[in-house]
Amino acid sequence: MTASGTSSLSRMQRSTAFERAARAGHAVSGVLHLLIGWITIRLAFGQGGNADQSGALAELASKPGGRVALWVAVVAFVALALWRVTEAVVGKKRESGSDTGDRLKAAALAAVYLAFAWSAFGFARGSGRSSGEQNAGITARLMQSTPGKGVLLIAAAVIVGVGVYHVYKGVSTNFRDDLDGSVGRGLTWLGIAGYTAKGIALAGAGLLVAVSVFTADPSKATGLDGAVKTLGAQPYGQVLLVLAGLGIGLYGIYAFVLARRATM
Template identity: 70%
Template sequence: MESGPAVNTSATGAVEGVQNSTLFERAARAGHFVSGLLHILIGYIAIRLAFGQGGNADQSGALAELGSKPGGSIALWIAVVAFLALAIWRIMEAIVGKKSDQDEGSAMDRLKAGALAVVYIAFAWSTFGFAKGSGESSGQQNAGMTARLMENGFGKLVLIVVGLVVIGVGGYHVYKGVSKNFLDDLEGHQSKGVEYLGIAGYAAKGVALIGAGALVIVAVFTSDPSKATGIDGAVKTLGEQPFGQILLILAGIGIGLYGLYAFVLARHAKM
């Protein structure tokens, strides 16, 4: 019977073997490409909202938009596979570290990889719903869950914590953009164009996340779960402000630029 260390070494070796698969790495990189495409569609929807057209400026709205195009159903199934591949890749990074690292990576790096794996699993699940024709609006789901949690004091506390976490994640995105720390995620020297994409994209997405988190907290204190509709709610709230049309256009452009940066990740991310 194999000892514990031997089993662990065998498991680590198996994971590293998968990481060395060129085909699997390409599938994982495709997850970045799909994420970029969805962010571009979210930006496009935000700009449409600025001109009085309908739509949900969030992942569900982007998936619905993608699914409505010719060949959209096939594209959605490809997106499911790509997101799952990227999620599995992040799980492997959480276990053995990045393939590109010379060492095993820090505990914080592994924790971040695990958190990203959860995010991409959620993306894959949401995309799966739209691929099989049963997708739902993220905003409606968020509002419904918020309403259920607001039925008791503990649930309200959970919502406040969630809102603060989302605000923190948004703040980190802004910091990562303005500090150019995102360049550490990329292989080799990058052009000024890539730098500008990353700065604008991370900042815009961060602001949207901060708005989404703030709306969750506002929903709790106003006892109005309809306010907690995620990024779509944050974008639409932006449009209700003075010069809202201009703000929506700028938000749409910024989120779209993040999508273009995700295309850079698909090609140059350290894996």
């Protein structure tokens, strides 16, 4: 990027309005995780629903004022994605420099938040679809060829890796480095529980993608919702679902902490 382009991104980072909009993305993520946790707990007691992002967005859309909230979510996620783009190019706002790993992480997060924004956009305009159905459809198409199966296995490994990283970040309490100011015991335990629960769920989703390839059954690759429902089918599944729902909900609460105290 040219020097003028880099300078423009640096000026964007110094915008208070831009930072607040980006922080709102964390708050929206918190709402969605709370809804996913609630849906997971409902599944434990025999009620239907999709315990994933699409299920949370559909739940939000069904509430009074839900469509307006979804448009707010689109804007907030786009702002957070753009903030990560600036970090990938010029580094973090409050640090003198960022290494290559930090910049790659910021770029990856930008892609994730853009995907969230696109999903929210679909539900905001009334054309949202179940993530599980979409995942199963994509998996079915890729499984028709050997290279496609290879792509799926790589994707499975990446998802499992992200899940393991979340667990590690929670157990090691490295998430405290993402926050401004002191981090007390209560917030530490909140981060441990939230990151660990989300990491286990993500790792389970990745393993199901691999299982779908080896069993030639694309219906198993239904993402987070499939992982949660597989957990519920195990012995003591109801208890496990309640614990998973509480853990994901705690991550949602932690996301509200990020909205206020994340190092930007």
